[in-house]
Amino acid sequence: MFRPRAQIRPRTYPPLLFHPLGGCGEIGMNLSLYGYDGHWIAVDCGMTIRQDLPDQPLQIPDVDHLAAHAMVPSAVFITHGHEDHLGALAWIWPRWNCPVYATPLAIEMLRAKFSEQGLRVDALKPIQPGARVAAGPFGVTFLPVTHSIPESCALSIITPRHKVLHTGDWKLDERPLIGAPFSAAQFQALAPVDLVVADSTNADVEGHSRSEAEAAEALESVIRECRGRVVVSCFASNIARIKALGAIAERTNRRVALLGRSMERMVSIATQLGYLDDFPPRVPANDLGYLYAEEVLIIATGSQGEPRSALSRLSQGRHPALDLLADDDVIFSARAIPGNERPIARLKAGFKRLGVNVHDEHTDPALHASGHPAREELRQLYRWLRPKMLLPVHGEASHQQAHRELASTMDIHVPQLAKNGVVLSLDAETLVPSGTHHLRPRLIASRMRPGERTNPVSARRHDKSLSIALNVLPTATGWTRIGQMIWDSEISLPLDEDALADWLDERIDAITAETLLQLRQQLFGPLREWLHERLPVSLEIHLQLMPADPQPEYEVRTAP
Numbered sequence: 001m002f003r004p005r006a007q008i009r010p011r012t013y014p015p016l017l018f019h020p021l022g023g024c025g026e027i028g029m030n031l032s033l034y035g036y037d038g039h040w041i042a043v044d045c046g047m048t049i050r051q052d053l054p055d056q057p058l059q060i061p062d063v064d065h066l067a068a069h070a071m072v073p074s075a076v077f078i079t080h081g082h083e084d085h086l087g088a089l090a091w092i093w094p095r096w097n098c099p100v101y102a103t104p105l106a107i108e109m110l111r112a113k114f115s116e117q118g119l120r121v122d123a124l125k126p127i128q129p130g131a132r133v134a135a136g137p138f139g140v141t142f143l144p145v146t147h148s149i150p151e152s153c154a155l156s157i158i159t160p161r162h163k164v165l166h167t168g169d170w171k172l173d174e175r176p177l178i179g180a181p182f183s184a185a186q187f188q189a190l191a192p193v194d195l196v197v198a199d200s201t202n203a204d205v206e207g208h209s210r211s212e213a214e215a216a217e218a219l220e221s222v223i224r225e226c227r228g229r230v231v232v233s234c235f236a237s238n239i240a241r242i243k244a245l246g247a248i249a250e251r252t253n254r255r256v257a258l259l260g261r262s263m264e265r266m267v268s269i270a271t272q273l274g275y276l277d278d279f280p281p282r283v284p285a286n287d288l289g290y291l292y293a294e295e296v297l298i299i300a301t302g303s304q305g306e307p308r309s310a311l312s313r314l315s316q317g318r319h320p321a322l323d324l325l326a327d328d329d330v331i332f333s334a335r336a337i338p339g340n341e342r343p344i345a346r347l348k349a350g351f352k353r354l355g356v357n358v359h360d361e362h363t364d365p366a367l368h369a370s371g372h373p374a375r376e377e378l379r380q381l382y383r384w385l386r387p388k389m390l391l392p393v394h395g396e397a398s399h400q401q402a403h404r405e406l407a408s409t410m411d412i413h414v415p416q417l418a419k420n421g422v423v424l425s426l427d428a429e430t431l432v433p434s435g436t437h438h439l440r441p442r443l444i445a446s447r448m449r450p451g452e453r454t455n456p457v458s459a460r461r462h463d464k465s466l467s468i469a470l471n472v473l474p475t476a477t478g479w480t481r482i483g484q485m486i487w488d489s490e491i492s493l494p495l496d497e498d499a500l501a502d503w504l505d506e507r508i509d510a511i512t513a514e515t516l517l518q519l520r521q522q523l524f525g526p527l528r529e530w531l532h533e534r535l536p537v538s539l540e541i542h543l544q545l546m547p548a549d550p551q552p553e554y555e556v557r558t559a560p
């Protein structure tokens with residue numbers, strides 16, 4: 001009989017580390033890092049709008065400490081196209097300079113933001129739902145889920161030792177209007193998982209979320225009763241809702257117009273990806289005045305009371321293309337995001353003053369379909385996944401707590417309620433804190449919002465500009481600045497020239513671009529950010545890079 005001569009000791013594996021930088025104890029700004037054996041990946045990179053601060057700045061996650069702790073991710077995985085999951089990436093990516101994997105719709109949204117910031121877009125890698133990507137010791141599979149934007153995915157994250165499911169945002173929708181219904185099989189195939197990192201948004205809501213198809217039916221029955229113009233306000237990213245409105249317009253003999261830049265932009269991306277193939281031809285906003293009231297269906301952004309939106313102008317009778325009159329109807333087909341109650345109430349009061357009928361989640365609850373799972377859906381997913389442990393994220397503390405209670409009724413262990421900045425360590429048996437990093441709020445003035453430079457206010461021609469010209473010299477690894485910096489502006493600026501020169505030197509030395517064009521692309525966005533943070537006025541910025549050796553501008557630099 002065979003007897004081992006030496007005792008075989010179980011091999012020891014490193015723990016899996018989980019480090020959330022946003023999204024825990026708050027809704028918005030999701031960013032989670034996973035680390036294993038010295039390798040790190042990031043999941044999502046979202047932003048939040050600080051409604052509570054003057055001028056409503058953007059907040060992005062604080063990632064300053066990552067470099068010093070060797071935690072810079074080598075790949076980013078984006079679960080879906082919502083701003084709270086990808087809105088900060090164009091600001092943060094230049095520090096990471098790594099591949100970004102996402103489904104095509106999210107990639108197109110990122111492409112627009114990256115281009116806007118002057119970043120190169122070749123790091124953006126479109127992935128089809130179902131595909132698997134290897135990143136160091138991690139195997140990451142994109143599992144399609146239903147949510148309020150197409151192509152949303154949960155991520156199965158596998159290391160040599162661990163099986164984690166990061167749910168992203170999801171709901172269990174059997175009639176999603178775009179994309180396949182929620183599939184149980186792909187989750188049953190994963191069971192049992194060690195850990196599920198899970199959407200807590202509606203963990204305190206009993207029951208089941210409404211299907212997108214039901215919301216569309218409710219919209220249609222309200223619109224059928226309308227006699228005048230109809231304005232429906234929804235989120236631009238809810239492409240299924242927009243598609244449904246196109247079909248409803250055709251069935252109710254109305255012509256469709258879109259109002260709002262972000263609506264135009266999303267519809268153009270969705271059309272390009274084939275999601276709106278049967279969408280009816282759109283009427284230009286300026287032609288709306290020529291149509292009979294009962295022929296008009298307008299789809300508009302601005303449901304959150306954004307002060308400069310088309311909807312807000314309509315409510316004040318100040319829209320250049322259209323006046324709403326008594327017996328026209330405005331339908332809010334989006335839930336009020338907490339914190340926006342006041343501007344939304346102002347908006348609705350404006351419509352009521354004009355005699356316009358207002359329909360919303362209070363008059364017709366079926367108009368809204370949440371994109372997040374209520375408790376019945378959470379239980380269903382966990383029956384399929386059979387997780388050993390659960391970590392509630394994507395929610396305020398009360399949602400995380402409700403999620404923990406639900407899990408405990410299913411005998412799923414919730415060892416921790418994650419907080420932003422903490423590092424949790426997962427071994428075979430449990431999840432324990434292994435460190436904390438203090439995070440500072442990183443705010444960006446909202447006038448610099450990536451992707452929104454074309455909105456009516458900021459698209460107004462800048463009457464002030466600043467031109468900067470630099471001489472740069474190729475080095476072994478990139479470029480360096482030499483000689484005098486020249487800057488020129490029609491107005492006097494409180495600009496600290498030395499600080500700018502120091503910042504430019506440090507920045508240019510750190511960029512490993514091969515060509516002047518690449519250097520300019522990587523320098524311009526951060527330069528604009530740096531200047532906007534320090535100057536009291538919004539300026540149009542011109543950056544000219546002049547090669548110090550005799551090569552034409554933008555030509556590919558050959559190796560010495």
Ligand SMILES: [Zn+2]
Nearest residue numbers: 082084085169
């Ligand atoms: Zn979200």
Ligand SMILES: [Zn+2]
Nearest residue numbers: 080082147169
């Ligand atoms: Zn979402």
